[in-house]
Amino acid sequence: xxxxxxxxxxxxxxxxxxxxxxxxxxxxxxxxxxxxxxxxxxxxxxxxxxxxxxxxxxxxxxxxxxxxxxxxxxxxxxxxxxxxxx
Amino acid sequence: xxxxxxxxxxxxxxxxxxxxxxxxxxxxxxxxxxxxxxxxxxxxxxxxxxxxxxxxxxxxxxxxxxxxxxxxxxxxxxxxxxxxxxxxxxxxxxxxxxxxxxxxxxxxxxxxxxxxxxxxxxxxxxxxxxxxxxxxxxxxxxxxxxxxxxxxxxxxxxxx
Numbered sequence: 001x002x003x004x005x006x007x008x009x010x011x012x013x014x015x016x017x018x019x020x021x022x023x024x025x026x027x028x029x030x031x032x033x034x035x036x037x038x039x040x041x042x043x044x045x046x047x048x049x050x051x052x053x054x055x056x057x058x059x060x061x062x063x064x065x066x067x068x069x070x071x072x073x074x075x076x077x078x079x080x081x082x083x084x085x086x
Numbered sequence: 087x088x089x090x091x092x093x094x095x096x097x098x099x100x101x102x103x104x105x106x107x108x109x110x111x112x113x114x115x116x117x118x119x120x121x122x123x124x125x126x127x128x129x130x131x132x133x134x135x136x137x138x139x140x141x142x143x144x145x146x147x148x149x150x151x152x153x154x155x156x157x158x159x160x161x162x163x164x165x166x167x168x169x170x171x172x173x174x175x176x177x178x179x180x181x182x183x184x185x186x187x188x189x190x191x192x193x194x195x196x197x198x199x200x201x202x203x204x205x206x207x208x209x210x211x212x213x214x215x216x217x218x219x220x221x222x223x224x225x226x227x228x229x230x231x232x233x234x235x236x237x238x239x240x241x242x243x244x245x246x
Contacts, residue, residue: 010211083209
């Protein structure tokens with residue numbers, strides 16, 4: 001079964017300790033919000049990374065996404081802080 | 087066809103302007119913006135590292151460049167964004183637009199840099215003289231600057 005590919009950038013990478021990881025789609029996870037709730041339970045580092053959801057942005061398959069965005073096995077999900085480009 | 091480059095190497099704004107002008111010989115106006123790593127007395131830094139999301143960065147920039155070309159009737163545009171470790175004074179980002187008249191070129195340049203600030207997946211980390219490093223926080227003003235374009239009708243002006 002295909003899994004999720006999850007990428008973390010900037011301080012989310014530092015706090016989770018991962019730049020990217022593969023994860024089987026957890027049971028009961030249907031949206032990005034569900035996935036965040038699941039990830040927060042994994043370790044203190046993950047809990048710290050997702051402590052303030054207002055500071056976390058996400059993309060699903062390289063498109064900006066919202067907590068209600070649906071996710072499925074095979075998707076690439078990225079978590080990152082608000083953008084500071086330019 | 088916009089020229090898009092996401093690279094760690096530096097770039098030469100003068101050469102980019104000349105190339106854009108050569109590719110858009112009918113242009114009556116070329117506008118540019120160059121963003122530079124800033125270190126000043128109020129906020130001294132020794133270096134900056136730019137991280138990005140490679141799979142997303144270039145397609146996202148390509149889409150916005152196509153949108154700008156259509157919205158402002160551009161005859162061409164160039165967008166360069168660097169990543170990696172940069173020093174104060176180094177150029178980070180470059181936007182150049184070619185149009186028939188000045189207003190479209192100037193507005194398109196501002197539109198593109200406002201968009202890049204808030205929608206191109208880059209994150210800046212500043213390195214301070216005490217060895218610490220801090221991730222730059224996004225500014226609400228940058229978000230407001232990007233948002234104001236969504237309420238602005240596309241303009242179709244004449245005259246130079």
